[in-house]
Amino acid sequence: MPELPEVETVVSILNKNARNKKIVSIDVVYPKLIKTEISLEDFKKRVSNKIINEVNRIGKYIIFDIGVDVLISHLRMEGKWYYINNLELINQKHIELIFYLDNDYMLVYHDTRKFGTINLEEKQFYKFKEPIKKLGPEPFVKEVNGLYFSNAMSKSNKYIKTVLLDQTKISGIGNIYADEILFDSKIHPENKANNLSIDNYICIYNSSKKILKRAIELGGSTISTYKAGHGISGKFQNELKVHLRKGENCFNCSNKIFKIKVNGRGTYYCEYCQIKY
CATH class of the missing domain: 3.20.190.10 (MutM-like, N-terminal)
Structure with a gap:
């Protein structure tokens, strides 16, 4: 997607x-x-x-x-x-x-x-009007920071992975990049959003900007049947740390990457690097 x-x-x-x-x-x-x-x-x-x-x-x-x-x-x-x-x-x-x-x-x-x-x-x-009026801001917007992430997400008792995918809170983060953002910020995808601290949200915010910026620079990720078109293929899939890497060694700790379902979405993570609170 x-x-x-x-x-x-x-x-x-x-x-x-x-x-x-x-x-x-x-x-x-x-x-x-x-x-x-x-x-x-x-x-x-x-x-x-x-x-x-x-x-x-x-x-x-x-x-x-x-x-x-x-x-x-x-x-x-x-x-x-x-x-x-x-x-x-x-x-x-x-x-x-x-x-x-x-x-x-x-x-x-x-x-x-x-x-x-x-x-x-x-x-x-x-x-x-719909469908645009319901969208939250992107991580790149000047007014958005770690405190904004916390205010938008910390009242929810849903998993943080699920909340990151909620386009009404922050727009633009999908399944691939949610996995990569949570790995980069060292946060387990099954942490409840209301259990995370402001420092956790600052990490998620910083990782969101970093991961999305790098993915844009590389033209996105060419995965499955998605192609940008006209001979242009994304190259960020070559830098994925956890997504689609089930059973492979973590680049940080060398333990195996796990795959689970979080609200029906395939979710990849390292249980040693990503802390569960």
């Missing part, structure tokens, strides 16, 4: 290729992709002949600025955007949406699982 670093990489690719291109026409292959309550004809009218001014990101959401409106894309499990001039380059069975651009290229949304979503909202209001 694409997480914040992977989505940041996708945004960079889209800006490089599709920015300032006009959407001449649209083919909505899978209408359920569009989550805004609007007819397909009205959707096409509001998006056709609009220029993609810029592509941004909020949390794991991709924001296409098309003037008065924005398109909000969430890739979910396996969604991908392709900038191509020939549909034969991809598996056409999983194409859900095609934007035909004014340079004879296409911006194609492709999703083997069909979990992805697109919303069309007015630009001046979209941050105050």
Whole structure:
């Protein structure tokens, strides 16, 4: 599943290729992709002949600025955007949406699982509406620090791994990076959030910024079927310390990495390096 670093990489690719291109026409292959309550004809009218001014990101959401409106894309499990001039380059069975651009290229949304979503909202209001309004800030925001993490999370009696994945508290942290952040901060994933100290939360905050920054620098993690597209593959998977390393030796203490389920999510950790309170 694409997480914040992977989505940041996708945004960079889209800006490089599709920015300032006009959407001449649209083919909505899978209408359920569009989550805004609007007819397909009205959707096409509001998006056709609009220029993609810029592509941004909020949390794991991709924001296409098309003037008065924005398109909000969430890739979910396996969604991908392709900038191509020939549909034969991809598996056409999983194409859900095609934007035909004014340079004879296409911006194609492709999703083997069909979990992805697109919303069309007015630009001046979209941050105050679903799905964006519910998102917490990212770790990189100036106002966010260890105290903010503590205030946002320490009242919960859920596992800290689960709370880290709650996008309403802090946005952008997914399963891969939650494992890596908790390993880096030496905190067991099954610690209850309300049992952690302010010092623990300062560590989690610092690790969050460090891990996500490094993952962005390396283009994210290319894991399973996720690809950033256009020949770009993430390289952070080469630096993973615990995620997907069940049974392998810990880089710090040489003991075996364990895998458990935390609220249904596969979770990797070192029971010697990560303290359980």
